[in-house]
Amino acid sequence: xxxSRDCVMQGMQKFGGAMYTPVILFAFFGLTVALSIICKxxxxxxxLAAQGTIWYDFWYVVEQGAWTVFNQMPIxxxxxxxxxxxxKEAARCAMEGFVIYMVFNYFISAFLxxxxxxxxxxxxxxxxxxxxxxxxxxxxxxxxxxxxxxxIACMTAxxxxxxxxxxxxxxxxxxxxxxxxxxxxxxxxIPLAFVFCLVWxxxxxxxxxxxxxxxxxxxxxxxxxxxxxxxxxPAGLHHFIYLPFIFGPAVCDGGIQAYWLQHLNDFATSxxxxxxxxxxxxxxxxxxxxxxxxxxxxxxxxxxxxxxKRKKTAALLIxxxxxxxxxxxxxxxxxxxxxxxxxxxxxxxxxxxxLSAVLYFFGLAGNFGGGLIDCFVQNWIPLFSYxxxxxxxxxxxxxxxxxxxxxxxxxxILRFDYATPxxxxxxxxxxxxxxxxxxxxxxxxxxxxxxxxxxxxxxVFLDCLGGPSNIQEVTNCATRLRVTVNDPDKxxxxxxxxxxGAFGLVKNGRALQVIxxxxxxxxxxxxxxxxxxEAVGAAGKLQAAVPQETVAKDLSMRLAACISGKLIDMTxxxxxxxxxxxxxxxxxxxxxxNMVLAPADAEITMIMEESLHAxxxxxxxxxxxLIHIGIDTVKLxxxxxxxxxxxxxKVHKGEPLIQFDPQIIHDAGYxxxxxxxxxxxxxxxxxxxxxxQDVMAAETPIMTF
Numbered sequence: 185x186x187x188s189r190d191c192v193m194q195g196m197q198k199f200g201g202a203m204y205t206p207v208i209l210f211a212f213f214g215l216t217v218a219l220s221i222i223c224k225x226x227x228x229x230x231x232l233a234a235q236g237t238i239w240y241d242f243w244y245v246v247e248q249g250a251w252t253v254f255n256q257m258p259i260x261x262x263x264x265x266x267x268x269x270x271x272k273e274a275a276r277c278a279m280e281g282f283v284i285y286m287v288f289n290y291f292i293s294a295f296l297x298x299x300x301x302x303x304x305x306x307x308x309x310x311x312x313x314x315x316x317x318x319x320x321x322x323x324x325x326x327x328x329x330x331x332x333x334x335x336i337a338c339m340t341a342x343x344x345x346x347x348x349x350x351x352x353x354x355x356x357x358x359x360x361x362x363x364x365x366x367x368x369x370x371x372x373x374i375p376l377a378f379v380f381c382l383v384w385x386x387x388x389x390x391x392x393x394x395x396x397x398x399x400x401x402x403x404x405x406x407x408x409x410x411x412x413x414x415x416x417x418p419a420g421l422h423h424f425i426y427l428p429f430i431f432g433p434a435v436c437d438g439g440i441q442a443y444w445l446q447h448l449n450d451f452a453t454s455x456x457x458x459x460x461x462x463x464x465x466x467x468x469x470x471x472x473x474x475x476x477x478x479x480x481x482x483x484x485x486x487x488x489x490x491x492x493k494r495k496k497t498a499a500l501l502i503x504x505x506x507x508x509x510x511x512x513x514x515x516x517x518x519x520x521x522x523x524x525x526x527x528x529x530x531x532x533x534x535x536x537x538x539l540s541a542v543l544y545f546f547g548l549a550g551n552f553g554g555g556l557i558d559c560f561v562q563n564w565i566p567l568f569s570y571x572x573x574x575x576x577x578x579x580x581x582x583x584x585x586x587x588x589x590x591x592x593x594x595x596x597i598l599r600f601d602y603a604t605p606x607x608x609x610x611x612x613x614x615x616x617x618x619x620x621x622x623x624x625x626x627x628x629x630x631x632x633x634x635x636x637x638x639x640x641x642x643x644v645f646l647d648c649l650g651g652p653s654n655i656q657e658v659t660n661c662a663t664r665l666r667v668t669v670n671d672p673d674k675x676x677x678x679x680x681x682x683x684x685g686a687f688g689l690v691k692n693g694r695a696l697q698v699i700x701x702x703x704x705x706x707x708x709x710x711x712x713x714x715x716x717x718e719a720v721g722a723a724g725k726l727q728a729a730v731p732q733e734t735v736a737k738d739l740s741m742r743l744a745a746c747i748s749g750k751l752i753d754m755t756x757x758x759x760x761x762x763x764x765x766x767x768x769x770x771x772x773x774x775x776x777x778n779m780v781l782a783p784a785d786a787e788i789t790m791i792m793e794e795s796l797h798a799x800x801x802x803x804x805x806x807x808x809x810l811i812h813i814g815i816d817t818v819k820l821x822x823x824x825x826x827x828x829x830x831x832x833x834k835v836h837k838g839e840p841l842i843q844f845d846p847q848i849i850h851d852a853g854y855x856x857x858x859x860x861x862x863x864x865x866x867x868x869x870x871x872x873x874x875x876x877q878d879v880m881a882a883e884t885p886i887m888t889f
Contacts, residue, residue, distance in 0.1 A: 206253075206264035210431065210441065211554060213253045217445045218562040220247035225452065225566060254442040257431065258320055258333035259285070265334055269341030273348065276362045281340040284369035288336050289325040291377035296326070303381045316388050326384050329433050339376075343369050391433055406466040406544045411537035413470050418522055418529070426470070430553055435464040444468070444551040444562070452566045458549040458574055465549030471512050472543060473536030474555055476582035478508045478517050480589025481532065487590075488597045489606020497606035500616055512555035516616040525602040531592060539585045548578050637685075638703055642710035644684040645698055650674030652715050656694070660708040661795065661818035663687075663767055663810065665698040672696075688766035699766045701863060702790045702800045702810060741805050743783040743887040744837065745879035747858050749775040751886055752876050754861065759815050762859050767810060770861035771873055771886050780811060780842045780858065781882045782835040789831075792818070796825035799841055800863075805889055807868060812859040813842065814849050824848030838882035860886070 223243040226233045233240055253260055262285035263278045270277035300307030311317035311324050318327035326332070347365050359367060401408075409425065416422040428434035436443045444451075444465065451461050458465065482505040489497040504516040521529040550563045564575055597604055605616065649655060649667055654675075657668040669675060675696065678689035687699035700707050745751065750773065757763045757772045782801070789808070790800030797817040801809045813825070824845035829835060849856045865871060874886050 206257075206260045209253050209260070211558075213250050214441055214445065214551075215557065215561050216250035217247060217254070218448065218566070220244075220250055221445065221448045222561070222566045225449065227453065227569060228566070254438070254445070256321075257330050257438075257442075258318075258328070261330045261333040262337050262340075265337035266341040266344065269338065269345070271345050273344075273361075276348075277341060277344040280344055280362055280365050280369065281337050283366050284340045284343075284373060285333060285336045286321060286323070287366075287370055288373045288377055289320050289323045291373055292325045292381055293323050295378060295381045296324075304385050305381070316385060326380065327388070328380070328384060329438075330427070330431060331433075332380070332384075336373075339372070340365075340369060343372070403466075403541045403545050406469065407537045407541035409467050410470045410473075410540040411533055414473070414533035414536050415530075417518065426553070429467045435467055440464055440468045441551060441553075448562075448566055452570060455570055457547045458567075458571055459544065459547045462549045465551065466540070466544040468551045468553045469540040469543055469548065470536065471553045471555060471558060472539050472578075472582060472585075473532070474508045474512045474514050475552075475559065476586050477532065477536055477539060477589045478514060479505055480586040481521075481528075481593045482517060483586075484590045484593035484597060485604045485606065488594060488604060493606040493608075500605055504616055508555065510555045510557055512553070512558065520605065520616045524604055525596070525600070527600070528593060528596060528602065531596065532589075535585065535589060535592065539582070542585075543578055543581055546577050546581065547574055636710075638706045639710045641685050641700075641703075642707045643714060645681065645686070645700075645707070646711060646714050648676040648680045648684070649696070649698075655715055658708070658711065658715065659818070660700075660704045661792070661798065661816075663699060663701055663704055663798070663812070664690075664761065665700050665704055665708060665711065666818075667696045667698065669694050669696060688761065688764070690760055697761065699761050701767065702808065705790075705792075741784060741803060741807075741889040742885050743803075743809075743860075744882050745773060745884045745886050746780050746783045746811055746841075746860055746881065747773055747775045748777045748879060748881045749773040749858070750876070751874065751879045751884075752857075753873065754859070757815075757857060757859060758855060759859075762812075762861060765865075767861045768863040768865040769871065769873075770809075770859065770865065772857050772859045773879060773886075775846065775856055775858050777881060778844055778846055779840055779881070780813060780844070782837055782839045782841055783809070783860065783882070783886070784837050786835055788829055788833045788835060788841075791827065791829075791831050793827075794822060795820065796822045796827050796842060797844075799829075801835075805868075806864075807889065808863045810859070810861045810863055811841070812861065813844055813856070815855040815857060817849055817852075817854050817856075820848065820852060820854075862887075 220243045222228060224233050224240055224247070229239075231237075233243075259282065263282045266277040266281040267274045296303060296305055296307040305316065305326070307317070307324070309315050309317065311319050311327070316327055317324060318329075319325075328335075344365050347368050348361060350360075350364055352360060352364065409429065413422050413425045416425055429439070430441050431439040433439065438446075444462065447462070451458065454461055482501045486494060486497055486501055501517075508514045508517055518529065518532070521532060550567075552559060552563060568575055596602070597607070601607075645665065646652065646655070650669060650671060651674075654669050654671055655667060656670050659666045672691065672694050675691070678691075681689045681698055685700075687701055689699065690697040752772050752774060754765060754770050754772060755763050761767060762770075762772070780799075784803055786801040786803050786809070788799065789802045790798075790810075792798045795818045797814060797820070798810060798812045801811065803809060817825075824847075826843040828840040828843060835841065844856075846856045862868065862871065868889055870889060872888050874884075877884070879886060
């Protein structure tokens with residue numbers, strides 16, 4: 185059996201995602217340890233922080249608790265990593281991971297207690313740094329750190345997926361599920377522990393030699409490390425680079441994060457160069473591009489935007505840039521580079537590596553892997569009094585690179601006319617892109633659809649719904665992709681859908697509704713093709729009409745009721761998608777008639793040709809209106825509806841659009857509420873709605889712009 189490149193990459197990406205499960209805890213605990221150390225520093229707080237005071241005692245207790253994840257890191261990985269791999273019952277897989285990992289260490293301890301000399305291990309010595317031994321949950325065992333724990337965690341996940349549902353005789357029913365997995369794991373761990381006793385001492389020796397090489401590689405090592413970490417991020421493989429450095433034994437025992445915090449007070453009271461005090465700290469400067477580099481890139485994108493689009497571009501860039509600078513979360517910006525111009529990302533990786541190398545050359549070291557919060561709490565505040573010159577140099581060099589990023593990105597964007605946010609066509613909605621969209625674009629490139637936003641959106645939605653194997657049934661209405669899934673636990677959170685362009689996600693057990701908007705027919709056609717594994721051709725029959733001339737969004741307009749009845753606010757509609765304004769703001773009417781009329785002069789941009797229950801209009805001021813007749817009436821498949829216009833028609837106020845039979849709707853158990861939603865209402869803050877009242881079709885005003 186041969187493994188395809190795609191299978192290998194998917195497996196590695198899944199591994200990276202599983203590794204991230206425990207890593208998400210490190211930021212909080214790292215900052216808490218650093219804050220505790222700061223609060224016990226007499227140099228900063230004077231006698232208040234002296235040992236024996238209530239203040240000192242309080243922060244001592246807090247610090248001990250904050251060391252939890254760093255002192256018990258192997259156990260944390262043994263429990264958390266299986267969660268990312270388990271196909272079902274992830275919580276039970278985590279329990280199995282803990283038990284099997286403990287069994288593994290007890291077996292190693294037993295082998296070494298009996299025959300340590302045979303394995304070349306002095307098991308009589310006390311466990312500690314440099315001995316090759318460690319204490320794991322009070323078990324004296326080989327010091328394998330998180331690497332050994334990750335290996336056993338992956339082994340546990342494989343055993344869980346392979347044996348969890350194994351059928352065994354009823355009289356052995358008590359051993360089904362987790363008990364059977366652990367029993368198999370117990371048997372497997374005996375020979376595995378023996379093998380580790382044989383090979384791990386040699387591996388430890390190799391790790392020590394690798395550490396020495398990295399420690400002596402100097403500036404080039406820092407540059408190569410940072411470059412690799414950035415370049416591997418799009419594939420989700422950067423975990424393989426930074427985890428052994430920051431949380432593992434690549435350059436120092438216990439990892440850079442733990443070692444830095446353990447010696448923070450020593451560094452804070454020494455005038456020696458940080459580079460000399462902690463040369464390994466050069467490998468934790470990769471966060472500097474987040475603090476200093478990306479703001480320059482974002483400013484370049486803003487300055488290159490069309491003047492008319494700069495306000496919206498700023499609204500996109502400012503939150504994303506602040507998130508990167510403060511917290512070190514860079515996905516919205518970095519994956520936007522990748523999506524619209526991969527060259528910009530390569531340049532970003534090279535500049536980030538160069539920034540780290542230059543700072544290291546000038547004597548900077550520390551724990552700067554995150555954002556500005558990490559800079560302050562884990563570095564600047566506790567160490568500034570003794571290392572002010574180094575940190576001032578860091579800020580000066582950092583702002584120089586902000587300027588370098590700005591000049592370089594601005595030149596490349598203008599030189600190659602990249603469609604960064606704010607430089608797109610007038611009718612295209614600007615946005616930042618996510619990792620899921622970037623991956624979808626890569627897959628669409630093979631189909632010649634890399635620039636097709638709707639095809640990419642369909643691919644992202646399919647992936648977020650758990651992939652083709654998780655889809656049982658799919659239909660759509662005027663605005664929603666209605667999907668029944670096999671396993672709702674495989675569906676990603678709503679934020680994954682909205683980040684990809686959906687207006688929202690409605691979940692009801694295995695029945696889900698992805699709120700797509702008026703482009704749902706086209707998205708559905710791509711979705712179906714991807715679902716069936718067919719060639720993805722042109723989007724379906726329905727194409728939204730594109731305005732041929734610039735519209736005046738500030739044009740004063742007054743919309744009349746599209747049908748006679750009782751006017752109600754959008755929030756009163758008995759449908760979450762509309763009442764929560766996922767499709768925009770508007771009004772609704774409880775009808776007394778059966779004829780929907782045009783509320784103003786408009787162009788017909790969308791018709792649900794199969795169900796005829798919804799129609800889209802574009803008004804003279806550019807507002808996009810959806811008129812939706814009834815709740816869930818798509819299920820009537822057009823029964824009781826008659827279309828009186830056509831796609832692309834220019835209609836006048838009061839002109840008939842759709843006739844329907846309210847009795848058929850009510851007999852089917854559906855509400856006949858007629859909804860008038862302005863799908864781009866965010867572009868019209870001046871829009872005002874009339875209060876609840878009785879209205880006459882084509883006469884009573886219901887909304888004004």
